Amino acid sequence: MSAGGGTKAILAALGANLGIALTKFVAWLLTGSSSMLAEAIHSVADSGNQGLLLLGGKRSTRKATPEHPFGYGRERYVYAFIVSIVLFSVGGLFALYEAWHKIQHPEAIEEWKWVPIVVLVIAICLEGYSFRTAIKESNHTRGKTSWVDYVRRAKAPELPVVLLEDAGALVGLVFALLGVGLTLITGNGIWDGIGTGAIGLLLVAIAGILAVETKSLLIGEGANPEDVVKLEKAICAGPGVERIIHMKTLYLGPEELLVAAKIAVPPTEQAQEVARHINETETRIREALPIARVIYLEPDIYHPAKATNMTAADPAVAN
Missing domain, CATH: 1.20.1510.10 (Cation efflux protein transmembrane domain)
Structure with a gap:
């Protein structure tokens, strides 16, 4: 609004x-x-x-x-x-x-x-x-x-x-x-x-x-389900992101959304490539949802067993 x-x-x-x-x-x-x-x-x-x-x-x-x-x-x-x-x-x-x-x-x-x-x-x-x-x-x-x-x-x-x-x-x-x-x-x-x-x-x-x-x-409310889908698509649309390990959102105000996500990157990538992919991902997020003004992306290596344990401990985690 x-x-x-x-x-x-x-x-x-x-x-x-x-x-x-x-x-x-x-x-x-x-x-x-x-x-x-x-x-x-x-x-x-x-x-x-x-x-x-x-x-x-x-x-x-x-x-x-x-x-x-x-x-x-x-x-x-x-x-x-x-x-x-x-x-x-x-x-x-x-x-x-x-x-x-x-x-x-x-x-x-x-x-x-x-x-x-x-x-x-x-x-x-x-x-x-x-x-x-x-x-x-x-x-x-x-x-x-x-x-x-x-x-x-x-x-x-x-x-x-x-x-x-x-x-x-x-x-x-x-x-x-x-x-x-x-x-x-x-x-x-x-x-x-x-x-x-x-x-x-x-x-x-x-x-x-x-x-x-x-x-x-x-x-503190998170993004609507429709906006969550937009965020997930935007994050995973680039070549440098394998998947979302988990993501949380929070409205800081009516027109300002915080997005924090841990993303899986290819294990063979160098730090310079990871940084470039993170910047590209942030740009895609803001294009898909302009109110996402505060974005924190943490790169990590995806481990299925670890992700399963995180999901069991926190039902809000999405693998």
Whole structure:
């Protein structure tokens, strides 16, 4: 995923959420609806989340230092994980607290009854625009991958985060519209509380999904199976490489992959020839997978018995 596509989606979501938050707070002040307050806090949390994603993207571009020799690419994962915590605590738990309070002490909406409906309809339109932008930008890199797999397998966290936030916001707005609408129709404020509770549960669920996926990226994920195949073909395509003894990959950031491999070279080759073949192999790897920017290749002589023992000790080793 290009950083530009993610930034465009984040800015669209940020602009939409700031405008929505302001109108929701006005509606809450006029009507006292807990659904409107929960949705207003939700929009504020989302706006803060987009700010965190932008900050993470900015900090991730810092140059490598002796203390951090592989750079700061994972800053984007750190801030995406913080987003999930903010969404859970500020958005989800606050909404659940408001729902409990409203169900315990339901209050009908007596004044400015039309305001929440108008605000929610406007918010749905704005969130729909933001969601459409995120979908459009995601389609540039998603290909034929399903949306579920795209969210689970994407190495750049920004677009999946915005997609989940916007989808959750749209569903939450529908919950709020139902809660407010039923409260206005029946005169019973308990529906407002139920709508608020549904919003809270939705936000907690989305926060959980984001936390699990970004935690996996923070721990360290390797290349996708399709990219592993490309790497293997590129490494073995030259005359100076007999086979891959074993190979490991690791994402240092969304657009930077580390490749470390032990390769079998002909036992009769001289050091100068081995060095030339390694350089040629690195060039092939970068042509096959441009994000493979950090490459370590260790030449060795292939011994079947030794390779078998290594495989038994480490299931990730490929002979």
